Amino acid sequence: MNARDTIGLGLLTLAAAGAVAWWAGARRADDGGGPPPPAHVEPSSPGGRHRVPLGRTDADPHTDPAAAERSVWNREAIAALEAGDLARGVALLERCHAGAPQHEVFAANLAEALARLARVEHEAPDTRPAALERLARAVELAPGRDDLADLLDRWRREAEAEQGFWTDESDHFLLRYDGERGELLNRGHYLLLNDLEAAYQDFGELFGRFFVEEGRPKVEVLVYRREEFSELTGIGHWAGGVFDGKVRVPIEDLDAERKVLTGILRHELLHAFVKEVGGRGVPGWLNEGLAQWVEAAFLDDRGSRVRRAREKLAGTELFTLDELAGSLATWRDEEAIARAYAQSLAFVAYLEHHYGERLVIELVEGYAADRDAATTFLERTGIPLDAVLTDFAD
Secondary structure (H helix, E strand, O other): OOOOOOOOOOOOOOOOOOOOOHHHHHHHHOOOOOOOOOOEEOOOHHHOOOOOOOOOOOOOOOOHHHHHHHHHHHHHHHHHHHHHOOHHHHHHHHHHHOOOOOOOOHHHHEEEEEEEHHHOOOOOOOHHHHHHHHHHHHHHHHHHHHHHHOOOHHHHHHOOOOOOOEEEOOEEEEEEEEOOOOHHHHHHHHHHHHHHHHHHHHHHHHOOOOOOOOOOOEEEOOOOOOOHHHHEEEEEOOOEEEOOOOOOOOOOOOHHHHHHHHHHHHHHHHHHHHHHHHOOOHHHHHHHHHEEEEEEOOHEEEEEEEHHHHHHHHOOOOOOOOOOOOOHHHHHHHHHHHHHHHHHHHHHHHHHHOOOHHHHHHHHHHHHHHHHHHHHHHHOOOOHHHHHHHHHOO
């Protein structure tokens, strides 16, 4: 069903990274010439999901029964928030704040609870207006929370930029774009949705998980003009895509960019699967390495890209896995970024070749059970992962 009258509202996480020069050369070789291809970015904190500790209070029920009751509500609210019952946590903290509006702990806790609920509501188009209102109130309650103020500013700018966006829907995706763009409105949206559905099937089989069928929301894919994309994300003209809980891509000429765009969509969608399967703790080397590995649908194309990545690393000192644990979007040195992407791809391919595709997937799955990649790898093979990195370096 097409929602032609849907107004597009979305979530934006700013990210910065350098262009990946080796990747540009690789893409030119694949595509037979042309401008440097886009790099891919997965921000380190999708949706600005910064959390602050929740404060606790105590009061003597004999000397101040009302204050003691609010302390009980506050403890119950904290328990509800930790259990994921965000609406109940907000309701209890509203009672605390109403009874003691000057109490700093209650105000801070309520701001945090409102922000958590707003992030959840912001994932669905129908509840985004409510999410903006909740987050605005959270900023008023906690004026010192720059992270919330920045997130509110991003949401508002994005909402303004996406007014008038139309939505086309498939089984697993919501594709949203400017309704004035005839090439997307007439036929382009079918091409993009077909590419996305094919990738979803591939990755569902790879991970053994089809998360939309499990009840998770459909994946939103937003298409911008390149200038709009750069203004909203803060990323330069070289960037080809961002995943921050939603897939965001710039497109100027769909016909000219179709071949490269298919790989970009696969790359960013893989990040969505990693988030659903492993959560947000999956390290950058595994996340980006796997995304590059599956970007090409055919094994011959993957092999040629891995060879170029290894050539990029020849004669250089490799990064430790700890150095590659965070998001590469936070890096600034373009040459270091190029080597980090190359090492991530080449090392994941090395693990897949020597230990099997299934083990690589299990490394992602382990994070959902609070087991890092080194722990999972040691449990499955009896070999320290750092030792394998040494073998790979040799």
